[in-house]
Amino acid sequence: MKIQFNMNKSLSLRIAVYVLSFCMLLFLLVLLVFFFFSRKQIEEMTLKNAEIITSKSAMDVERTILPIIRVAQNYKWILENKQQSSAELYEMTRQVVENNPDVIGSAIAFEPNFFEKEGLYFSPYSYRENDSIKSMQLGNASYDYFYMDWYQIPVATGKSGWSEPYHDTGGGNSLMTTYSVPFYKNVNNEKKIAGVITFDLSLNKFTDSVSSLKILETGYATVLSANGTFVTHPKKELIMNQTIFSYASEINNPELREIGRIIQKENSGYVSSTLNGVERMLYFKKLSSSNWSIAVVFPKSEMYLPLHKISIILIVLVCIGLLLLAVIVSKIISRQIIPLRHFAGSAREIAKGNFSNQLPLIKRNDELKDLHNSFEYMQRKLTQYIEDLKQTAIAKEKIESELRIAREIQMGMIPKIFPPFPNLIEIDLYATLHPAKEVGGDLYDFFMLDENHICFAIGDVSGKGVPASLFMAVTRTLLRSVAPDQMTTRGIVNSLNKSLSTNNDSNMFVTFFLGIIELNTGIMTYTNAGHNPPVLIHPNGEVKAFEMTKDIPVGVFETFEYEEKTLRLSDNDKLFLYTDGVTEAENKEEEFYSEKRLITMLSKNYSLTPKDLISVVSGDVALHVNENEQSDDITMLSIVYYGSKR
Amino acid sequence: MIGWIGGFLCCLQCLAQELPQLTFTPQWLPQAQFAGYYVAQKKGFYKAEGLDVRIVHPSPSVNSVEYLRNEQSDITTQFLTSAFAFRDAGVDLVNIAQISQNSALLFVSKKEKGIMELSDLNGKKIGIWRSGFDEVAREIIKSNNYQVQWVPVLNTVNLFLSGYLDAMTVMWYNEYDQIIQSGVNEEELNRIFFSDCGFNIPEDGLYCLNKTLIQRGDDLLKFVRATLKGWEYAKENKEETLSIVLEEMKKNHVPTNKAHQAWMLDKVLLMIDPGSKNVKKGELAESDFVKTQNMLFEAGNIKARTAFKEFYKPVMKNK
Numbered sequence: 001m002k003i004q005f006n007m008n009k010s011l012s013l014r015i016a017v018y019v020l021s022f023c024m025l026l027f028l029l030v031l032l033v034f035f036f037f038s039r040k041q042i043e044e045m046t047l048k049n050a051e052i053i054t055s056k057s058a059m060d061v062e063r064t065i066l067p068i069i070r071v072a073q074n075y076k077w078i079l080e081n082k083q084q085s086s087a088e089l090y091e092m093t094r095q096v097v098e099n100n101p102d103v104i105g106s107a108i109a110f111e112p113n114f115f116e117k118e119g120l121y122f123s124p125y126s127y128r129e130n131d132s133i134k135s136m137q138l139g140n141a142s143y144d145y146f147y148m149d150w151y152q153i154p155v156a157t158g159k160s161g162w163s164e165p166y167h168d169t170g171g172g173n174s175l176m177t178t179y180s181v182p183f184y185k186n187v188n189n190e191k192k193i194a195g196v197i198t199f200d201l202s203l204n205k206f207t208d209s210v211s212s213l214k215i216l217e218t219g220y221a222t223v224l225s226a227n228g229t230f231v232t233h234p235k236k237e238l239i240m241n242q243t244i245f246s247y248a249s250e251i252n253n254p255e256l257r258e259i260g261r262i263i264q265k266e267n268s269g270y271v272s273s274t275l276n277g278v279e280r281m282l283y284f285k286k287l288s289s290s291n292w293s294i295a296v297v298f299p300k301s302e303m304y305l306p307l308h309k310i311s312i313i314l315i316v317l318v319c320i321g322l323l324l325l326a327v328i329v330s331k332i333i334s335r336q337i338i339p340l341r342h343f344a345g346s347a348r349e350i351a352k353g354n355f356s357n358q359l360p361l362i363k364r365n366d367e368l369k370d371l372h373n374s375f376e377y378m379q380r381k382l383t384q385y386i387e388d389l390k391q392t393a394i395a396k397e398k399i400e401s402e403l404r405i406a407r408e409i410q411m412g413m414i415p416k417i418f419p420p421f422p423n424l425i426e427i428d429l430y431a432t433l434h435p436a437k438e439v440g441g442d443l444y445d446f447f448m449l450d451e452n453h454i455c456f457a458i459g460d461v462s463g464k465g466v467p468a469s470l471f472m473a474v475t476r477t478l479l480r481s482v483a484p485d486q487m488t489t490r491g492i493v494n495s496l497n498k499s500l501s502t503n504n505d506s507n508m509f510v511t512f513f514l515g516i517i518e519l520n521t522g523i524m525t526y527t528n529a530g531h532n533p534p535v536l537i538h539p540n541g542e543v544k545a546f547e548m549t550k551d552i553p554v555g556v557f558e559t560f561e562y563e564e565k566t567l568r569l570s571d572n573d574k575l576f577l578y579t580d581g582v583t584e585a586e587n588k589e590e591e592f593y594s595e596k597r598l599i600t601m602l603s604k605n606y607s608l609t610p611k612d613l614i615s616v617v618s619g620d621v622a623l624h625v626n627e628n629e630q631s632d633d634i635t636m637l638s639i640v641y642y643g644s645k646r
Numbered sequence: 647m648i649g650w651i652g653g654f655l656c657c658l659q660c661l662a663q664e665l666p667q668l669t670f671t672p673q674w675l676p677q678a679q680f681a682g683y684y685v686a687q688k689k690g691f692y693k694a695e696g697l698d699v700r701i702v703h704p705s706p707s708v709n710s711v712e713y714l715r716n717e718q719s720d721i722t723t724q725f726l727t728s729a730f731a732f733r734d735a736g737v738d739l740v741n742i743a744q745i746s747q748n749s750a751l752l753f754v755s756k757k758e759k760g761i762m763e764l765s766d767l768n769g770k771k772i773g774i775w776r777s778g779f780d781e782v783a784r785e786i787i788k789s790n791n792y793q794v795q796w797v798p799v800l801n802t803v804n805l806f807l808s809g810y811l812d813a814m815t816v817m818w819y820n821e822y823d824q825i826i827q828s829g830v831n832e833e834e835l836n837r838i839f840f841s842d843c844g845f846n847i848p849e850d851g852l853y854c855l856n857k858t859l860i861q862r863g864d865d866l867l868k869f870v871r872a873t874l875k876g877w878e879y880a881k882e883n884k885e886e887t888l889s890i891v892l893e894e895m896k897k898n899h900v901p902t903n904k905a906h907q908a909w910m911l912d913k914v915l916l917m918i919d920p921g922s923k924n925v926k927k928g929e930l931a932e933s934d935f936v937k938t939q940n941m942l943f944e945a946g947n948i949k950a951r952t953a954f955k956e957f958y959k960p961v962m963k964n965k
Binding site: 142148156164226237243247 | 826
């Protein structure tokens with residue numbers, strides 16, 4: 001019962017495991033697909049976001065710069081096309097500072113000796129100091145502005161642009177840049193450089209706004225000047241002290257140097273690099289009015305952080321789900337196969353013979369219902385079969401019992417008391433008959449015809465079993481009834497033949513050897529109707545089989561005339577008669593016992609009494625046959641003639 | 647009571663007198679170019695010589711020689727060529743030790759300008775410092791009879807970076823690296839070293855006024871000895887030296903940039919090595935003196951010649 005229970009358990013468990021495995025596989029696949037696509041999506045979104053943040057920041061700057069550029073263009077036009085007095089020039093610089101809160105100072109710097117009366121240096125300059133705006137002339141021997149980057153580069157290149165960032169000399173830690181625009185004048189119909197209009201811009205608002213940008217967890221924004229100088233960076237020590245290239249050199253990262261070069265060359269773009277041991281993404285965008293760039297940098301891994309969180313939650317949820325699924329599936333299957341357990345019990349009950357055992361009740365119309373029906377059918381059929389079997393067994397028992405009686409009757413018909421004639425000193429006789437079935441077709445008989453003649457016979461009916469036994473019984477009865485009338489072996493056999501051949505519809509026959517010994521002389525007459533030739537054993541050990549008979553078995557031809565032969569037995573001659581059950585006894589190898597082995601056996605034991613001789617031969621045949629089934633009746637008969645003078 | 651106070655003041659005076667003060671003014675703002683002096687001070691080499699050395703950096707717009715003339719400082723570094731100019735202008739400047747033995751000057755150009763050798767500079771726009779150190783560059787061009795357009799610049803490489811200049815005179819240990827640190831790769835640049843043009847003119851030397859030498863020769867000797875020891879130490883301990891330099895820069899609120907200072911220290915140390923010159927460290931070779939003087943005289947940068955012994959008064963040999 002316990003084994004049955006475990007089997008049920010393991011079946012449900014096994015199915016649960018299969019279902020679970022499949023579900024896990026499916027989930028894994030779904031998760032992978034989800035992960036892959038989400039990653040891509042997140043990547044795109046984050047990059048887009050970085051792009052938007054950077055662009056917005058750049059736009060904020062542009063928005064501040066744009067009015068100044070506009071003023072610069074206006075001033076340039078005015079300066080190039082109109083004549084201004086010195087006071088007007090000062091006023092122009094003053095107004096631009098006054099009207100633009102992002103402008104800390106503004107200068108209109110002229111080429112050396114541009115105005116004869118002003119001398120070498122002339123650069124009206126207005127600047128914000130505390131809350132007031134002050135004006136001054138900027139150039140002098142110690143401030144030789146012609147060689148300052150803000151002046152020299154626009155003059156040399158003819159291009160407007162931002163200077164590299166610098167610290168405000170007026171105090172505070174304010175970062176500044178100067179936006180310079182060169183302007184020209186027509187001198188003798190020739191366009192000649194006249195000077196540079198400058199606007200000193202505080203970068204504080206810009207750097208503060210960029211510094212406050214936050215991308216993902218630890219991402220940040222930075223501003224690089226045209227030369228790659230850090231204008232803002234979360235690492236304060238980098239600001240103004242380092243360029244991206246010097247920093248790359250300091251941290252020994254040639255890749256970063258390459259990124260710096262890309263930022264210098266391209267207008268915008270993405271680059272990824274391993275920086276300080278972390279793989280990072282970088283998006284940069286150039287400010288349109290300068291060669292400065294805004295870049296946002298963020299660790300690549302942080303991009304996927306939300307995805308990882310969701311994935312972990314998902315995995316935990318699915319694991320719980322799968323676990324529940326496993327339990328539920330296992331339970332459901334367990335429940336579903338309860339009838340199977342009952343069926344198993346029923347099968348055991350049926351095996352015990354309890355066919356009417358109540359089967360489990362199945363209401364559903366499914367495989368279990370089929371099983372139920374099959375069981376029911378089996379129960380019905382088994383009951384019927386057992387009933388039939390009972391009847392058959394009874395019938396068989398009856399037949400067996402009848403056969404037992406028949407055997408007893410058959411065995412009762414042959415003489416079985418030895419020595420049969422204790423008073424007869426001339427002979428000794430012994431015989432055995434072992435039918436192969438309950439009843440057999442062999443026969444032997446002996447009886448006294450008169451005081452001086454003993455008649456003996458051995459026969460073998462064709463076929464076996466009941467028909468043969470009946471034919472044998474008929475033969476034996478006929479022998480006993482005709483012998484007293486005929487007195488000769490030939491007469492007896494002829495008479496037997498006639499009687500048995502008549503109305504022999506079943507075409508049965510019997511090989512038959514009949515002998516009569518005249519006791520006082522030892523003369524033996526005999527007729528052999530198709531039987532194995534008996535063996536004559538002389539007291540000196542000489543053993544010799546009778547010649548083969550030409551006579552046919554009894555019961556074949558009604559009119560057949562049998563021969564009679566005569567033989568004179570010497571004293572102590574022995575006769576050994578047998579049926580083919582002896583010589584044709586088979587072992588497992590299908591080898592016959594054979595006449596040869598029989599003769600050898602008889603030769604070895606020539607001196608034994610008939611009883612002992614038969615016993616020895618019986619033993620030897622049994623030895624030969626070993627455990628093989630006896631296939632034919634085995635009958636032996638031996639007579640010794642001691643002689644009349646004893 | 648009064649006597650007691652007087653004694654105390656006298657004692658204070660004695661203590662102050664125990665370590666004679668010496669003010670040293672390098673010719674520029676703090677950087678690795680002066681590493682040896684910072685190291686000598688930081689590692690106590692000056693103190694060990696019995697000197698209380700103060701290092702006072704000049705303001706960017708005032709030459710350090712002015713500090714000597716104003717008695718704000720006792721000793722300074724100068725380019726050899728600049729020293730000639732100052733002497734010619736009447737400053738009684740003497741060289742007491744020659745620290746740098748080699749020229750760190752070169753013409754640098756972007757490869758795209760196609761300036762492969764000296765002759766390619768002919769007819770080109772060359773950036774040159776407005777504030778000195780230009781004599782050798784001009785002499786190289788002049789001695790080769792090239793016509794160039796000199797474009798004076800202050801102290802940045804931005805005009806060069808803008809592409810306006812064809813070439814620029816730069817210091818190997820300074821502006822050259824600034825160009826590199828602005829995103830130009832070395833392989834994108836062509837270099838023509840002055841030393842390869844036959845003008846390996848020594849550069850930084852230690853100078854003082856002649857009267858200072860007369861008055862404080864002993865202290866100056868101690869200073870030079872400790873300084874050379876400082877440079878020796880710097881050569882053997884570059885990392886430590888670098889951090890001493892950076893510290894000095896931070897102290898003076900000068901933007902620090904480790905990579906640049908490391909580059910500068912490396913190159914400056916190379917300049918100090920006399921190499922094949924027949925002088926010891928800290929000595930001025932007479933042949934260098936003669937060559938430089940001739941060059942400056944012939945170029946008209948100086949009006950009169952000076953005797954070697956008048957110009958070079960090594961404190962080490964005096965002893």
